[in-house]
Amino acid sequence: MKILIDMNLSPDWVKVFEKYDIEAVHWCNIGSPCEKDTVIMEWARDNKYIVFTHDLDFGSLLAATGMETPSVIQVRTQNILPTSIENLVIFALRQFASELDSGALVTVDKAQSRVRILPIRRD
Template identity: 45%
Template sequence: MKLLVDMSLSPTWCDVLKSEGWNSLHWIDVGSSSAPDREIMEFPRIEGYVVFTHDLDFGSMLAATQAKGPSVVQVRTQDVRPASTAPILMPVLRQHEAELERGALLIIDPGRCRLRLLPLTGS
């Protein structure tokens, strides 16, 4: 699985994800820090990346467009530093890797996670 770390998260996430065996890259390495969300979503859709973000807009975009991709992993914790969040994130990513490869929105809150397959519909 390839993960694109969004601007809302530190580039240090790339090293953490790579150490766990995933290909990762930070948006700043491929695009402008002021790029609109739709541009950020286009790159992973074309290149086969899963967006890893703290930004709630990506899930809203998937719902509004009923897109089939890219997959989005949305972490909803106050402390998004790898040292605090990685122990929660890594097992959840492994558990849902197949769904993320096919197209999904994975929302990780403290104490729980929710997975919705794409495209998102009213149900």
Template identity: 40%
Template sequence: MTTLRLLVDMNLSPRWVAALNDAGIAATHWSDVGARNAPDRQIMAYAAEHDLVVLTHDLDFSAILAATQGTKPSVVQIRAEDVSPAVIGTQVVSGLRQMSAELLGGALLTIDTNRTRLRLLPLQTQ
């Protein structure tokens, strides 16, 4: 069985790695594997190549998925003012656990303070 592994984007604190690992979810911060100023497309390509799910606060990743009709990598975007693991970490971990099968298959998961929304990949225009 494949397990969920995350790549934490540069726009999120490296503290996310510890918070996710503590919750039993393998995670690596982009700064540990790539250039800090790498374009989003490079991060997406790395994640797809290594079968990782991107965790981000950046809406550009969902735009790339929509523009390319991409099926991988899955993206989890946090939509909140305070994106620290201390504030929204419990919701993120819960969403990852509940939607892990979909994320392994290709999905865009949006988590905000009020709800969680899942869209399967490739994204269809609505």
């Protein structure tokens, strides 16, 4: 499992993931901080990374395009610092590991984590 951390999350997340033997890189070490979400998604797909974000646009992009990858983990909490939600995020990664490997949108919040298998189909 490899995680690409979006610009809206702290680079401190890299060390958190590494603590659990999960490869991680922050987007600021890959490309421009102002890059479009579509470019970030393309890079993640091409390099087999899961996008980790606090930005709802990634889920919307998956829904609008019908893409099957990359997987996205979106955090839906006010406090997005690792000290606040590290356990929630790691639990969700473990709980939905097989879905994330295949293509999924995982939403993590304080109450629960949810998964949608990709592609997201319009009903």
